[in-house]
Amino acid sequence: MPIDLPTIWAGIIAFAVLAYVILDGFDLGVGILFPFFPDKHDRNVMTNSIAPVWDGNETWLVLGGGGLMAVFPVVYATVLPALYMPIILMLLGLIFRGVAFEFRHRTTRGSSWWDGGFWLGSTIAAFTQGIAVGALVQGINIANRSYAGAWWDWLTPFTVLTGAAVVVGYALLGATWLNLKTSGALQAKSRRLAMFAGFGTLALIGVVSLWSPFIREIYFERWFGWPTAFFSSFVPVMLAGCAVLLWHGLTTDKHLQPFLAALGLFVLCFIGLGISFYPYIVPGALTIAEAAAPESSLSFLLVGAAVLVPVILAYTGYAYWVFRGKIDPEEGYH
């Protein structure tokens, strides 16, 4: 595995996408769970738990997109047209979700309307992100540096399944986050929901994992061929470990453990995708090396990323630290 600039950048973009998925994952998950918490006060506590951090979480999505344009322009220029409709729907979903934080406090009559938008926006964003992942796995038709497929290629039973998997997975992240940040009846309900979402997530991970090796030969080779299967097998083993920790944490009233175990599930699935994809960045169509921008672009931005990403992680961590602990249910907004 050569360590060169394109590979380093593929790692950074992968890190940004992973950071986005687990961070915005839990706050989108809180939105997905809104219908289970009809009480206005519960909903205020739920949004208060993510209000100080959601904007930072979503910035990783902009880094993933903007970074892709800078260092793998041809990927940006082919994958986005291929996913035209899901991407537009995701953006519209994120709009409803993002403005609802402020808007739901600005009105009494329209409040439930924005709550509905918060739920629907979060759910659509999660579902379309899952579709995007599924569409990448099943492959994108690229010819002459340009998307050559049809407008509905992204819609297949497989992508609907991955879409559903991400919705349920985000709901699990959201439920375990609420289990961590809230107390009393709200926490107890979150814990129960986390159990259901946990079962659902594991079942869907199972189906997707068994299905995808049959989509492309290279995936099958990575997971069932020798000797790669020896190295790949640690993923399902650790997934089982995370599932046990999740179940144990939820049944023994641990607050942090279920959230970390749920994060672990996402990280492992992400590593699994990496194992299937490498050395491709768009499976079957573009490798990391051939999709990379000129070296001058990669090194120019890498100087900044090498210095700034650790700084960003430091102050983002600080912001989480400032707002640590349980949400005070009596505290208002702002």
Add this chain to the structure above:
Amino acid sequence: MTFGLTAEILARIQFAFTVSFHFIFPAFSIGTASFLAVLNALWLWKRDPAYLKLFEYWKTIFAVTFGMGVVSGIVMSYQFGTNWSVFSDKAGAVIGPLMGYEVLTAFFLEAGFLGIALFGRKRVGDGLHMFAVAMVAIGTIISATWITSANSWMQTPAGYGIDANGIFYPEDWWAIVFNPSFPYRLTHTVLAAFLTTAFAVGAVGAWHLLRDSSNRQARIMFSMAMWMAAIVTPIQIFAGDAHGLNTLEYQPAKVAAMEGHYESHPDGAPLILFGIPDDKNQTMHYSVEIPKLSSLILKHDLNAPLQGLDAFPPEDRPPAMIPFFTFRIMVGIGFAMLGMGLWSLWARYRKTLYTNKWLLRAALPMGGSGFVAVLAGWYTTEVGRQPFTVYGVLRTADSLSPVDAPAVGASLLAFIIVYFVVFGAGVFYLFRLFRRPPLEIEDHELDKGPTRAAGVVPGLAQEETLGGPNAH
């Protein structure tokens, strides 16, 4: 759902629509973030609760505006790929890193400290809270710097090469970032954002002063806004003039379109005050002009020759219709702002700044003037760049994604509906927030000292400030 239009026109309308909506939020939040930093610093320095109350008052407005700016901005960062994929593929290696730096140096900074600035004063204490507020303000300006650099590179590209496949590659990053129009555009844009905020703040202050001219917070708001109007507007007019001269040097066809000069004038060009441009026949109808004045303004010489659109091949000419009118709207508003600034100085000298009803009434419609001017200026420069995305090098028609017109039409319709519903509601809520009176402070409350004062008035304790009557 093509409305009889081509994919290219639909994609251009979609970009213009989404970027116009997006632009008005940062244009306001850049200035508001700095305003908040100044208010918070004044509160910490003077311990005058009026500043704290103003901070809390504008903080809510900032939060609503910033949220809308964030979500409409994410759309922009993906629209290059969905609708303009050929542009992204060809220019991504040059323009992408500039946007990458914007995310790394600005977006994370703003987002990371926004939570602490909005919700964290009690948790982190005054000093760190001030730091967080300052980081948000600095973040907005860093963001403006990078995105203006990227936009300027599209207007006046430099420091690049083009390979055999027509892909741009970087040669000199210094030349790319500091391309010829960047310093002028950055200055003009950031000053515009400050003026936009100043006139919005001034209008809110004026509205409350017209109801109660003794309202202390309203007085402070209005006074600060009018100082900005009086001091920054002349600087902005000067910066705009310099920007125009820079455009004449690098994009003469754009200036010809702005001036409405279809024909070249070898010995002194007239300033067309008004007219109806006719792009089809390349002629100006009903023009009202002052002889030689355009040459005087642009070349500082009455008889200097000036190129018209006829000096450029027909396929390289920008349309004059939009830049001609939007430029006049922007300049007209600029001079109205200057007039407000001078009037306020006179009223201040006469000690009638807070009581002169006509001045206060005039400040109300001026509240939206900055937004109109910013958009008008933006249209002038962007339409004037046509028919290119990267000026002189990559044509707009060659930048488009291989998208079908119905897909672009359908998404355009979706954006229009969602934006009008969501941002329409947002603007409505903003007006509701403007209508809240900034709370009165009685003299005796000041004696109780800063720690008490912040919580004296019901509804003003930290966690309650946002809402007032409308909150929950």
